[in-house]
Amino acid sequence: MSVPQDKKTAAGPQDAAVPAISIQGLVKSFGQVEVLKNIDLDVMPREVVCVIGPSGSGKSTLLRCVNMLEEPTAGKIFVGEHEMTDPDVDIDRARRSIGMVFQQFNLFPHLSVLQNLTVAQQKVLKRSKSEALQTARQNLERVGLAHRETAYPAQLSGGQQQRVAIARSLSMDPELMLFDEPTSALDPELVGEVLAVMKGLVREGMTMMVVTHEMAFARDVADRVVFMDGGYVVEEGTAESVIGNPQQERTQAFLARVLNPTSVQEGDEFTAPAGADRGAAAHAQPDPALDARFSRGQDNG
Numbered sequence: 001m002s003v004p005q006d007k008k009t010a011a012g013p014q015d016a017a018v019p020a021i022s023i024q025g026l027v028k029s030f031g032q033v034e035v036l037k038n039i040d041l042d043v044m045p046r047e048v049v050c051v052i053g054p055s056g057s058g059k060s061t062l063l064r065c066v067n068m069l070e071e072p073t074a075g076k077i078f079v080g081e082h083e084m085t086d087p088d089v090d091i092d093r094a095r096r097s098i099g100m101v102f103q104q105f106n107l108f109p110h111l112s113v114l115q116n117l118t119v120a121q122q123k124v125l126k127r128s129k130s131e132a133l134q135t136a137r138q139n140l141e142r143v144g145l146a147h148r149e150t151a152y153p154a155q156l157s158g159g160q161q162q163r164v165a166i167a168r169s170l171s172m173d174p175e176l177m178l179f180d181e182p183t184s185a186l187d188p189e190l191v192g193e194v195l196a197v198m199k200g201l202v203r204e205g206m207t208m209m210v211v212t213h214e215m216a217f218a219r220d221v222a223d224r225v226v227f228m229d230g231g232y233v234v235e236e237g238t239a240e241s242v243i244g245n246p247q248q249e250r251t252q253a254f255l256a257r258v259l260n261p262t263s264v265q266e267g268d269e270f271t272a273p274a275g276a277d278r279g280a281a282a283h284a285q286p287d288p289a290l291d292a293r294f295s296r297g298q299d300n301g
C-alpha cells in the first residue's frame, strides 16, 4: 500500500493487518449476463482507491456488492472483520460501518437539513435527540454548511445537497465511505466544492472507495487507481502509473476519450461515461481556494 505519510498519519499495526475491504473472487450476474467477472481487490485502512472505467464496466455494481445492495453470485466480501457474504452475518450491523454517497443525493425532500442528518442516527443508532443534533451540527460544519441547517433540500444547490448527503453519511460514524460518481449529476461550477469536502475526508484519513470520472481528483488523492472494463479489473496501480502512464491498451483508449472528449471521431466505438464531458475537461484544475475554505480546521494530519 502506498499511503504518503505527509497526507495521513500512519495506521497502527493492527489496522494494517486487516483490509478495510476484501473482495475475493467476486462474480455478479444479472440473469444470464455476467457483469463482474472474478474480481479480487483489497482496500487497506485509510487507503483511498479510485475506480475508473467506461459506462457499463461494472463500477457501480462492484460498489453495491461491497455493502450487499447487490448480492454477489459468487465470491466473498469482507468489510473489516465482517464477512458480508456469510448468510449468518448480521447485515444491518455490518452495514453500519459503511457510508455510501450516490450520484443522486437521495435526501428526504420533506425534511430539513438537520432532520435529514438526525433521523437515522435516532432510528438506527438509537441516539438521543440532543446527541444526534450535536453530531449533525459537527458534520454540517465539516462540509461547510453549518449556516443552512434549517433549509430544505429544494432550497439548496446540487453541490450543497451533495455536501448534506455526505454529512448525513458521516453522522453515522462510518469506518469507510463508498462514493459512486458523487459529482456526476452536478453543474460544472458545483463540482469543486464537493471534491473539496472529499479531499478533507482524505486528509482526515478516511478509508474511501470512489467511483469517479474526475481524473484530476483521482490523480490528486488516490493511493491506488483501479481501471475496470467489461467486468474485469484491467489495470491497477498508483494514479501516476494508471492515469499518467497506462500500460493496457483499453486503459489508454479510455483515458484518451475522457481526458480529451473532443478527440472522439464519428464512428468510434464509444460508450460515454456519465459526466465524462464535465469530468476531466472542465475540472482538470483543482480549486485551491475552495479547498482551503472547506478543509479549514480539518487538516490535522
Ligand SMILES: Nc1ncnc2c1ncn2[C@@H]1O[C@H](COP(=O)(O)OP(=O)(O)OP(=O)(O)O)[C@@H](O)[C@H]1O
Binding pocket: 030, 035, 053, 054, 055, 056, 057, 058, 059, 060, 061, 062, 273, 274
Ligand atoms: N439491476 C440490474 N439488472 C440488470 N442489469 C444490470 C443491473 N444493474 C446493472 N446492470 C448491468 O450491469 C452492467 C454494469 O452496470 P454498472 O451500473 O455496474 O456499470 P457502471 O460501470 O457503473 O456504469 P456507469 O459508468 O454508466 O455508471 C451494465 O451492463 C448494466 O446494464
Ligand SMILES: [Mg+2]
Binding pocket: 059, 060, 061, 180
Ligand atoms: Mg455506475
